Amino acid sequence: MAKEAAGRARPGRAPAPADRRGRPRxxxxxxxxxxxxxxxxxxxxxxxxxxxxxxxxxxxxxxxxxxxxxxxxxDPAASRLAAARNNLLGVFSFTATFPTDVRHSYYPFLVGVEQEAAAQGYDLVLFTGSSTGGAGAGGTGALNRVRLADGCLFLGRHAPSDELSRLVADGFPVVHVGRHDEPEGLAWVGADYVSASREVVTALAGLGHRRVLLVREDDDAPASADRERGFLDGLAASGLPGGPDAVFRSGDPRRDLTADRVRAWLADGVSAFVAEETDTGAAWRALRAAVDAAGLDCPGQVSLALLGSPPADLADGPVPMGFDIPRPALGAEAVRLLAARIGGGPAAGTLVACAFRPGTTAGPPATP
Amino acid sequence: MAKEAAGRARPGRAPAPADRRGRPRxxxxxxxxxxxxxxxxxxxxxxxxxxxxxxxxxxxxxxxxxxxxxxxxxDPAASRLAAARNNLLGVFSFTATFPTDVRHSYYPFLVGVEQEAAAQGYDLVLFTGSSTGGAGAGGTGALNRVRLADGCLFLGRHAPSDELSRLVADGFPVVHVGRHDEPEGLAWVGADYVSASREVVTALAGLGHRRVLLVREDDDAPASADRERGFLDGLAASGLPGGPDAVFRSGDPRRDLTADRVRAWLADGVSAFVAEETDTGAAWRALRAAVDAAGLDCPGQVSLALLGSPPADLADGPVPMGFDIPRPALGAEAVRLLAARIGGGPAAGTLVACAFRPGTTAGPPATP
DNA sequence: CGCTCGTGTTAATGCGCATTACCTCATGCG
DNA sequence: CGCATGAGGTAATGCGCATTAACACGAGCG
Structure with missing residues (x-):
């Protein structure tokens, strides 16, 4: 380990990288x-x-x-190397570039991210999931470039947990958007679907409804589970009948949810329907279609609610009772959390409250 | 400059960054x-x-x-520092995040970029113009983060030339998409609007039209100028009357382009109209509206053409004669050029040919 | 008057990796 | 048998910046 005195020749790098030429150091x-x-x-x-x-x-x-x-x-690379920080925040989305349908949900989110990042003195760098270039020996390289930044936000459900775990294990500051408790120690922010769903049910109960039915699709995303839980909680809190009968689950709502079926429910005392929100909005679409087909007047004869925001193409229709995910706020909160982690804070999880939306699709139950 | 022998105390950095803990080196x-x-x-x-x-x-x-x-x-930062490369390509768009209206034009482009980047063994990193965080001493920091990558693509017209020039002067590999000859030595790729526009006119002439009118808006973007030039070239090449009378320029086409006006032109021998393409598509919309209002049958009584692609919301309507900008090809070409620059190649400019689109809005002139 | 404190600045070092001059053997050849 | 040769590796160095022990120099103090 002793320092060589002198006299030795000098190995090392080439004379001048010719590339960096101009930039002053x-x-x-x-x-x-x-x-x-x-x-x-x-x-x-x-x-x-x-x-x-x-x-x-x-x-x-x-x-x-x-x-x-x-x-x-x-030089941002040098800063990062020397100080382990360069005031850059990564945002990783697991979608090829920025697909059309996904954009609608990510855009408002990014707005919040950008604002808060600026406020915290960070610049943004975006990564996408596709580009599986020649970098990274093996497949483990995809997530590696995020290390260029001081920390990184992860969007979307398709996060490969093993790679993410790796980053977390290395102590790299990471925040996942949309609850994802899986890897231990992963920080996350998410919308509070449970409370929001409960609130919707409570509102319907307040209007006088005594039987409310949840229409949901057949996937098992945590977001769906949370909504169902909130729904059932709300029923219980309002003293309404819960149990399996209160939930209608279908892999293909468009097919299973017929006008006849709706009429039968109504005859059975159900006066309000609640649909879960998904990417496709299938449950909500099917519900509306069935009600229309049955020739029912929406706020008058039957009340409807949507546990989320309506799909973009239905934006013109009547505003459904339900709640809005505060995407910009979610983004901002994610940035705050990430900044805290970079500063050495703990890997916490945070729920952000959703905003209740009265809408025009719910009213008092019809009096037969 | 002689190396100190030994015995001196050791200044230097703190014991352990505690941050990088886990990652093996x-x-x-x-x-x-x-x-x-x-x-x-x-x-x-x-x-x-x-x-x-x-x-x-x-x-x-x-x-x-x-x-x-x-x-x-x-560690990508270390690689970049040591070798001056980390196989990362930057893509910079000068818009806040990814605005709605812009998305339509950038998305196909990014597809091409991504594919070609993967083919060349590069990964992508995206930057946006807004986020003006606390980085960079002074205002000159916005573009600085692109130095994390081996080179960078720039999208959009709003590139601050001074900062761009700076990068170019420093020998940082840069390629601008959409011609932008200003800064000396800036490499670029662009669509060949001149040739494509000429081709459209030639096609109309081939159908038998003897008087063709260009409808354009009042902006002075290079893209507009190129289209007009190609249009006039085409007229000249086909032996048709050019000059100022062949171009109708309006700051508000919706107002100025009336049905009466169209009828007057027709009476005057004009049998085909060509609209320039812009972000809003105002010229094309106005033209269609006027023709409709005049009760004219489109391929039958009057021929129409659009120097570009129709706006997304008109995608359902009849396919206009015109040309398509090969955005994916443009993106791919940009990546190739950038890769070449990173490899030490010259800062060239490249025009990519547009694809002629026959469409259904043009036919032989009506025989009165 | 010698010493302890501040103040301001610098020399030296390392971050993690790429690069290259040189070193060490085992062979080949005259 | 002695030396050139090449294969296989390694030590040392630098990229550009952040960090910190130590140094130089006055002022304040007993």
């Missing part, structure tokens, strides 16, 4: 200002003040002038 | 494999073979095994 700034590179770093990062070892005003000015005249800009 | 792999870090680097990068200094099979295997068992993944 801190060393150049230092030379021009007549100070050391360390001083340049201290001044430019403002660390001198923060650490209580201020650089004198004249020196400061010299450095800043030199930096400006040379047009110095820091 | 090449040094760990080397220790486990019983070789040097250099050997690990050589094996993992495949440089040993490329440089004709092969590492023996047994050693190779030991290294690969060790790397696999430790789950080694390279």
């Amino acid at each position: 801190q060393a150049e700034v230092a030379r021009l200002a007549g100070v050391s590179q360390a001083t340049v770093s201290l001044v430019l990062s403002g660390r001198d003040i923060a650490t209580g070892r201020p650089i004198s005003a004249p020196t400061r000015a010299k450095v800043l002038d030199a930096a400006r005249s040379l047009g110095y800009v820091p | 090449q040094a760990e792999v080397a220790r486990l494999a019983g070789v040097s870090q250099a050997t690990v680097s050589l094996v993992l990068s495949g440089r040993d073979i490329a440089t004709g200094r092969p590492i023996s099979a047994p050693t190779r295997a030991k290294v690969l095994d060790a790397a696999r068992s430790l789950g080694y993944v390279p």
Whole structure:
């Protein structure tokens, strides 16, 4: 380990990368200002003040002038390597580029992310799931580029947990959007579907409905489970009948949910229907179609509610009672959490409340 | 400059960043494999073979095994710093996140970019123009993060040329999409609007039209100018009357382009109209509206053509004669160009041909 | 007047990886 | 048998920046 004295030849890298040619480095700034590179770093990062070892005003000015005249800009890769941070936040979405249908749900989210990131002094870098280039020996390279940033947000359900776990295990700050408790120690933010769903049911009960039915699809996403749980909680809290009879589950609502069926339910005392929200909105569409086919007046003869926001193409129709996921707020919260993690905070999970939406599809039950 | 012998205390960084904790480095792999870090680097990068200094099979295997068992993944920041490359390609769009209206034009482009990038062994990183966080001393920081990648594609017209010039001057590989000759030495790819527009006119002339009118909006984007030039070229090449009378320019086509006006033109011998394509599609919409209002049969009594693709919301209507910008091809070409630049190639500009689209809105002129 | 404190600045070091000059053997050849 | 040769590896170095122990120099103090 002893330092070789001298006299040895010098191995090492090639003379000049020819590539970086023009960009001035801190060393150049230092030379021009007549100070050391360390001083340049201290001044430019403002660390001198923060650490209580201020650089004198004249020196400061010299450095800043030199930096400006040379047009110095820091190398983000070097910053990250040296300080383990470069004020960049990654956002990873597991979809090829930005597919049409997904965009609608991600866009408002990204708005919140961007605002909060700016507020926290971070810049954004986006990654997408596809591009499986030649990088990374083996398949383990896909998620690796996120290490360029100080931390990363993950969107979407298709996160390969093993790779994510790897990042988490390495202590890389990660926040997953949409609850995903699986990997231990993974921080996440999610919408509080349970409370929101409960609130919808409570509202219907408040209007006087005594039997409410949930229409849901056949997938087992956590989001669906949460909605059902909230729904049942709401029934119980309002003293309404719950149990399996209160939930209609179908793999193909469009087929199974007929007008006759709806009429039968009505005859049986059901006066309100609640549909879960999914990507396709199949449950909601089927419910509306069946009610229409049965020739029922919506707020008048039967009340409807949607546990979420209506699909974009139905935006023109009547506003359903239900709730809106506060996507921008979710994004902002995710950024706050991530910033906290980067700062060394714990890997917490946070639920964000949804906004109740009265809508125009629910009213008092019909009096036969 | 002489190396200090020894005995001095050691300044330097703090003991352990506590942050990177888990991630194994090449040094760990080397220790486990019983070789040097250099050997690990050589094996993992495949440089040993490329440089004709092969590492023996047994050693190779030991290294690969060790790397696999430790789950080694390279640090992209360190790679970039050391080798000036990490196989990452940046894509910068000067719009806040991914706005709705812009998406339609960027998405197909990104598809091409992604495919070609994968083919060339690159991964993608996306940047957006807004996020003006706290990074970068001064305002010059916005574009700086692209230096994380080996090179960067720039989309959109709103590129601040000064910052772009800066990157170019520094020798950073940059390719702008959509011609943008301004900064000297800036590589670009663009669609060949001139040739495509000329082709449309030629097609109309071939159908027998003797007077053709271009309807354009009042902006002065290069794309508009190119289209007009191609249009006029086409007229000239077909021996048709050109000059100012062949172009109708309006700041508000919806207002200025009336049914009466169209009738007057027809009476004056005009039998075909060509609209330029813009973000809003205002010229095309106005043209269609006026023709409808005049009660004219489109392929029968008057021929129409659009110098580009119809807006998304008109996708259902009749397919207009015109041309399609080969956005995926454009993206792919941009990536090829960028890869070439990263490899040390020159900063060239490339025009990509557009595909002629016969459509159903043009036919032989009516015989009065 | 010698010493302890501040203050301001710098030298030295490392982050993790790529690169390359050189070193060590085992062979081949005259 | 001695030396050139090549195969196989390794030590040392740097990329650009952040960090920190240590140094230089005055001022304040007993």
